[in-house]
Amino acid sequence: DVKVTQSSRYLVKRTGEKVFLECVQDMDHENMFWYRQDPGLGLRLIYFSYDVKMKEKGDIPEGYSVSREKKERFSLILESASTNQTSMYLCASSLPGVEQYFGPGTRLTVT
Amino acid sequence: QKEVEQNSGPLSVPEGAIASLNCTYSDRGSQSFFWYRQYSGKSPELIMFIYSNGDKEDGRFTAQLNKASQYVSLLIRDSQPSDSATYLCAVSLSGGYNKLIFGAGTRLAVHP
Numbered sequence A: 001d002v003k004v005t006q007s008s009r010y011l012v013k014r015t016g017e018k019v020f021l022e023c024v025q026d027m028d029h030e031n032m033f034w035y036r037q038d039p040g041l042g043l044r045l046i047y048f049s050y051d052v053k054m055k056e057k058g059d060i061p062e063g064y065s066v067s068r069e070k071k072e073r074f075s076l077i078l079e080s081a082s083t084n085q086t087s088m089y090l091c092a093s094s095l096p097g098v099e100q101y102f103g104p105g106t107r108l109t110v111t
Numbered sequence B: 001q002k003e004v005e006q007n008s009g010p011l012s013v014p015e016g017a018i019a020s021l022n023c024t025y026s027d028r029g030s031q032s033f034f035w036y037r038q039y040s041g042k043s044p045e046l047i048m049f050i051y052s053n054g055d056k057e058d059g060r061f062t063a064q065l066n067k068a069s070q071y072v073s074l075l076i077r078d079s080q081p082s083d084s085a086t087y088l089c090a091v092s093l094s095g096g097y098n099k100l101i102f103g104a105g106t107r108l109a110v111h112p
Helices: none
Strands: A004-006 A010-013 A019-025 A031-038 A042-051 A054-057 A064-070 A073-078 A087-094 A106-110 B011-014 B019-025 B033-038 B045-050 B054-058 B061-066 B071-076 B085-092 B100-102 B106-111
Touching: A004 A087, A010 A019, A019 A031, A019 A087, A019 A106, A031 A064, A031 A073, A042 A064, A042 A073, A054 A064, A073 A087, B011 B019, B019 B033, B019 B085, B019 B106, B033 B061, B033 B071, B045 B054, B045 B061, B045 B071, B071 B085
Parallel strands: A010 A106, B011 B106
Antiparallel strands: A004 A019, A019 A073, A031 A042, A031 A087, A042 A054, A064 A073, A087 A106, B019 B071, B033 B045, B033 B085, B054 B061, B061 B071, B085 B100, B085 B106
16 A cells, blocks of 8 residues: 655644645655645645656745655745645655555644 | 636435536646545545546446546445545646646535
8 A cells, every 4th residue: 555644734833934844655656746735726736756856846836845855755845934824735646647645634724 | 727627516415326526627638537535634535547538437436538528527326425525636737747637626415
């Protein structure tokens, strides 16, 4: 079974804090993705990575950065958290050309 | 802007009935199509994928694809209360990297 894990299920941070969300997959997948999910807006792609140290912006990269130093780990960084970044953050991984598998999600609240 | 459209619902069906969920997409170059199920407060779980025109069956689930009409659907036979969830349609973007575009989802409610 594919396993994608995320470092926290729930996180509460203050405005202006730097926030790190970690994602680890154990299936040697090349591709990894970070999404946020908001009611009525569906899943929106923030960043994705197709190899170690390689990254591409998704549809809503502003205010976020990512890091992929090892194949199994993909980190999402909120440089200076803001209240409009309160959301459910979902990490996914896949082999090229096939379905994506999701982690359990991190519900982030920024106060 | 590439889009995937789904009726938000809720789609309410009685237990034992067939639930029909529909999805349209705008990218004519899309090659791969996926259905995910998401329970409230949980992450999406893949239930079906389809690449070719026609029908694909897996247990109580049937995915149907019509590329000419840019339409994909999911049928759930013998619906159970445990099928109550939001169903997300996802479509691969032409251009590589296995990027998917997700619809906002259809909420299905199966009542006893």
